Amino acid sequence: MSDTPPQTPPGSATPPAGSPGKPASRRDRPQTDEESRWHGVFREITSGSAIISVLAVVLALLVGAVMIAVTNDDVQESAGYFFSRPSDLLGDVWGAVSGAYSALFQGSIYNFGRGSFAEGITPFTETLVFATPLIAAGLGVALGFRVGLFNIGGRGQMLIAAAIGGWVAFAVALPYGIHLVAALVAGILGGALWGGIVGLLKARTGAHEVITTIMLNYVAFYLVSYLLREGFLRTPGSNNPKSPASKETAVFPDLLGPDYNLHLGFILVIAATIFTWWLLSRSNLGFQFRAVGENPNAARVAGISVQRMYVYAMLLSGGLVGLAGINQVLGTTTSGFGATVDSGIGFDAITVALLGRSKPWGVFAAGILFGAFKAGSFSMQAAEGVPIDIVLVVQSLIVLFIAAPPLVRAIFRLPTPGDTPLRARPIVVKEVAAK
Amino acid sequence: MSTIAPVSVPTQPTPPDDGPKAAVIRSWKTPIALGVFTVLGAIMLVGFGRDGISTMVLSTTSDLIQLPTVDLPTRATGIVVSLLLLAIAAGSAWRVRNSRKTPIWLSGVFAFLLLLGFLAWASAGASIPIPGLLFGSLSLAVPLIFGALGGVISERVGVVNVAIEGQLLAGAFTSALVASITGQPLLGLLAAMLAGMLVAFVLAAFSIKYFVDQVIVGVVLNVLVSGVTGFLFTQLLAPNAATLNQPPKFDRINIPFLSEIPILGPVLFRQTLIVYIMYFAVIAVYFGIFHTKWGLRLRAVGEHPQAADTVGIKVAATRFWNVSLAGAIAGAGGAYFTLGSVGAFGKEMTAGAGFIALAAVIFGRWDPIRATLAALLFGFASNLQSVLSIIGSPVPSEFMLMLPYLVTIFAVAGLVGRSRGPAASGKPYIKS
Incomplete structure (x- = not known):
């Protein structure tokens, strides 16, 4: 960690050298004949980042399958007499792995066991519910990455957002609509405040954001714990360190009726994604953000106030993470919250941002994928007894593989973009010329 | 991402003692x-x-x-x-x-x-037992110090080590397992070092061979290790706790004479083997980094890999092996959780110690001695709270718990300020 933020912020606009990035240069090349055009299309597909992503997911699921199989009791038993009856082992392995993964699917996308489509699709709406805070917080972390800031403070920012927004939600009496907006704004401001402290400290004193965000996580946790125990968040007459329930007027309305948990938060997160996209790729401020993220020294020379960008970026990053925090209070756990209301989302968001390569829509997709894993993991544990932790393994492996395209290509023996084709092409041209 | 390590432009005001x-x-x-x-x-x-x-x-x-x-x-x-x-x-x-x-x-x-x-x-x-306060502080600081040493070596050689948490956790898990099976805490310690090294191998392979951003790999490795150990804990260790998760702890060794020094003796010299190894490690890492050929090469690779390459130092190999060494040291810190203090592995038992160690590395400005002191400070602050809660502190316990982190923020903002790490830390070196 250097004083200036890492020159190559994780998953920033420039992909690590050696990764494919956008195969832009390939399109410029003239296509000579029909055969090589198809060859080009094939190469485009096999070497593009889409196929890498798919294969990364496949690889990660394979590793997860191995872990499920190896620790399965039936498999261990039949492995004992493998040489006398090998089919038993294979059957048991198949049974363990397919059982786990089909439970994962049915818990996150579509449950075939239910009668109608409306009931069968319930798991997918659950996935979206789980994805909502992940996307919001992921956007916040990604925004930080694009400015070269590593925001590990998601936990603290979520907690403060939940505390302030939650207080507005349960203690203030306002009419429908206004109350919701007030609580929402209060929460986002809370997150922005907690993030802004980090930005301010970094800009004014140069304090490294990794230290200050980690420290502020703890400060926020103990502060909220105290407020829940003795302060203004305490439920009167209760010894539980838990806040009162959010008032009806502030709670996010359900989107698909009372049968589903999907609430307004998801729409807000879509709006936040559009906002972040617009901010980063269309606005003046976003341009300055990215300039600072790419090279702070160059940005400074170009007349951009790097210090001010750090403050703005942390305010916005904290605000987005705050949206995740307030989403928990107004949407998911409206019956009152404790000091663990963040439930690790602040840290999961880092992985989501990395998987989404710090691009808003990438983060959106990554959030939904991780939301699906989260939703499915519970049914997998309930139905097959596979610990939830397997999902962490699969998630982290996906990010790891996606971050290292050469590894995935080596495993699946895919062509390397820009390398093999360049060597292959002259041969084709020569043949054409010889004819 | 160019191969030419950028010449560091001194845009920041240099410290007052630099030049007339x-x-x-x-x-x-x-x-x-x-x-x-x-x-x-x-x-x-x-x-x-x-x-x-x-x-x-x-x-x-x-x-x-x-x-x-x-x-x-x-x-x-x-x-x-x-x-x-x-x-x-x-x-x-x-x-x-x-x-x-x-x-x-x-x-x-x-x-x-x-x-x-x-x-x-x-x-x-009320009365405060000073030796007890210090002893507890040191105990809490031991894994932090190991982790910080691993972080210092890794970052000095040019690889940002966010995976300290993962290395600690892997060490804790493996040492509990191996020590339980073999009945030998020493073997558990060795296994922990190997496990930390394994995590570091992955970090090194991905960041040095595949040029993946080091922070990404670090963060992801933490999640991966937490997932793998959590999974195996639930599937294997928890059902067979008697055979797989009851490691023998290291015995306490009193060093003659030294352990009788007032105040400090009982704190420093009535410890387990791991702690004595830690003393040795701190001195060895300090001496090694600043006074040996190994350390000079290590720092050269971390500060200016191209210059190091020009004079014939193999940058990739140096980074790879030193990151592995860093992992082994951090892994030993993990063993302290299971073989030194708690006595059994628990899910997520490191509880963010790796991140605190990372903070200690930055707080200590990438210097092994200063990082150790920072880790000691964190350990002291956490232990102070528990001691004060016993004697009955006048302020709510949450504020006592918050204090060390607040002090750290103030200290980092006010006293340490702009910390400058090794110049090439976090940047992959692509040989042209």
């Missing part, structure tokens, strides 16, 4: 920070002063040399300490006015006085 011209620059940061602490301290010690006698117990019952207990009248101590703090802050301001730096020992004395005043204030009408 720089002497003009006055940094008011230290006096301001000291002033803020003085005001806060005075408000607490005098404004909210408490009456009573604070007793400091300096010896344990098993010591040869018994020191008398020190009784401090709480309010008077607070006033005296506040005045001394004020004097130091004023002295610092005066020195800065004359364009001179505040010596580091003065800040140290300041911190000690503030601490003394706080201890006296918090323990009004």
